[in-house]
Amino acid sequence: MSAIEWIHSFDRFDGKGGIKPGLERMVAMLDLVGRPHDRLKFLHVAGTNGKGSTCSYLAAMLQAAGYKVGLYTSPYLIQFHDRMTVGGVNISDAELEQIVAQLRPVVEQVAATEAGRPTEFEVLSVVSILHYAQQEVDFVVWETGLGGRLDSTNVVTPLLSLITNVGMDHQVILGDKLEQIAAEKAGIIKPGVPVLTTAQGVALAVIEQTAQATGSDCLQSGQDFSAQRTSFGWDGQTFDWQGFGHTLDHLRIKMLGAHQIVNASLAVAACMQLQEMGYVISESSMREGLLHTAWAGRLEVVAHKPLTVLDGAHNPEGAQALGTALRELLPEQKVVLIVGVMADKAIPEVLAPLVPLASHVVVTRANMPRSALVDEMAQMIYQLDPQLSVSTSQSVEEAFQLARGQVLEADGVIVCTGSLYMISEARALFFH
Known part of the structure; x- marks a missing residue:
């Protein structure tokens, strides 16, 4: 061993x-x-x-x-x-x-x-x-x-x-x-x-x-x-x-x-x-x-076409901070949101500051038992905004494929957020 x-x-x-x-x-x-x-x-x-x-x-x-x-x-x-x-x-x-x-x-x-x-x-x-x-x-x-x-x-x-x-x-x-x-x-x-x-x-x-x-x-x-x-x-x-x-x-x-x-x-x-x-x-x-300080997974830009940002906002305060930053950096612009959170978190409170910023949400989960079920999270998003377009994926890699398909504008933005375990899986897709 x-x-x-x-x-x-x-x-x-x-x-x-x-x-x-x-x-x-x-x-x-x-x-x-x-x-x-x-x-x-x-x-x-x-x-x-x-x-x-x-x-x-x-x-x-x-x-x-x-x-x-x-x-x-x-x-x-x-x-x-x-x-x-x-x-x-x-x-x-x-x-x-x-x-x-x-x-x-x-x-x-x-x-x-x-x-x-x-x-x-x-x-x-x-x-x-x-x-x-x-x-x-x-x-x-x-x-x-x-x-x-x-x-x-x-x-x-x-x-x-x-x-x-x-x-x-x-x-x-x-x-x-x-x-x-x-x-x-x-x-x-x-x-x-x-x-x-x-x-x-x-x-x-x-x-x-x-x-x-x-x-x-x-x-x-x-x-x-x-x-x-x-x-x-x-x-x-x-x-x-x-x-x-x-x-x-x-x-x-x-x-x-x-x-x-x-x-x-x-x-x-x-x-x-x-x-x-x-x-x-x-x-x-x-x-x-x-x-020279850099800290992975904190409003981290990992790609530019489309602009892709990772942030481990896994609790309500983190989500509020991310929402504030996105409003400053992307005024008047909606994002394609990829989100996955641990089941023991205050999920509606994490979603609430971010859902209004999204044109589409892809709900996914990290590959670990503690991850929240995607269908349950999708239902929470529906309760926050019944008109918002939502898709689900059981893997982070597929979630990014779905998100890229939703980025229609040349200057579209993908924001992936939630559990740090999920952010770790997301980073692995960009850094080998």
């Missing part, structure tokens, strides 16, 4: 099947391998949307400043090894096999205890910690998997905690009220460790209360730092940033959508806080890192 096959042999945490969130298995595994996480400097990132992009901006700026950076994100969009990189380079097959060989007996030892058999994500998280420790990285940019308080990644004490926006997602596991979800995200805040956030409203209030209880500084977007967008287009966008007694004018990013300004602003604030803590990160490094 290969290393990847072994990792995939573990249960995935889905809130079902008796698998419970908790840190006891992580702690047990890490104790048995010598607690390598204690030797690493983590920047821990939680939130509902924007985690991956914020992590990517942050890693790129630190790398531009000359630091060796480990980046841990999920899920992967291109290949399994994307989940753990060092200096932008994926873990190799040989490195993965070596670490798994070391970890197998440890996992079996833990599985035989009351803690029970680890989940796939728990095993992955320990593999990545061992990899970053072996590589002797300067920083680990460390994205949570789900929630925060009981997430596998929450075994570390970071230099900084970052929390992006907080919205309604994973309610079955995290709770059905925004305050409950925010409390889970705020669970990554550690005593005395500064937290930086772009959350707002009741979620921000929960984060502030948690920071106060742990004696942690809480640095907020709109109060301690801010960003103002100055231009945008299909080639990228610019913004001015203020905070920490500094003003950075005309910062440029290639990623699209007003929400990416928010994500980039949070990453800049984290770099400024690290500067205050004694780390050297020049303004030119920040500019360079921002400019």
Whole structure:
């Protein structure tokens, strides 16, 4: 059995099947391998949307400043090894096999205890910690998997905690009220460790209360730092940033959508806080890192004839952000929409911001059991707009064939959105 096959042999945490969130298995595994996480400097990132992009901006700026950076994100969009990189380079097959060989007996030892058999994500998280420790990285940019308080990644004490926006997602596991979800995200805040956030409203209030209880500084977007967008287009966008007694004018990013300004602003604030803590990160490094950041599957243009855009808007907040961006970038223009969502998502709320932008919708599904049934999604679209033309497909590849058949105008646009698993399958059609 290969290393990847072994990792995939573990249960995935889905809130079902008796698998419970908790840190006891992580702690047990890490104790048995010598607690390598204690030797690493983590920047821990939680939130509902924007985690991956914020992590990517942050890693790129630190790398531009000359630091060796480990980046841990999920899920992967291109290949399994994307989940753990060092200096932008994926873990190799040989490195993965070596670490798994070391970890197998440890996992079996833990599985035989009351803690029970680890989940796939728990095993992955320990593999990545061992990899970053072996590589002797300067920083680990460390994205949570789900929630925060009981997430596998929450075994570390970071230099900084970052929390992006907080919205309604994973309610079955995290709770059905925004305050409950925010409390889970705020669970990554550690005593005395500064937290930086772009959350707002009741979620921000929960984060502030948690920071106060742990004696942690809480640095907020709109109060301690801010960003103002100055231009945008299909080639990228610019913004001015203020905070920490500094003003950075005309910062440029290639990623699209007003929400990416928010994500980039949070990453800049984290770099400024690290500067205050004694780390050297020049303004030119920040500019360079921002400019060269790319994050697959986030308003990503993958073809031009017809213009084809992929975006992993898999929850209501993500769909709202995508809808806003499309209205800005394609004013007065309807799109052919390909959509597929996981069955456990708030599907009508994901569809609602996007259906009005479509001339035709192709409903499809990723090749995995958790995907929503296409006929049920088609019925939801009919309830939102009985006049809208809808077709269905059981495969992502066929969905694109149907969508291309619907693009009649020379300047027609295809937008594929929903589950990141589906976006991964879509990307494979364009990048071999």
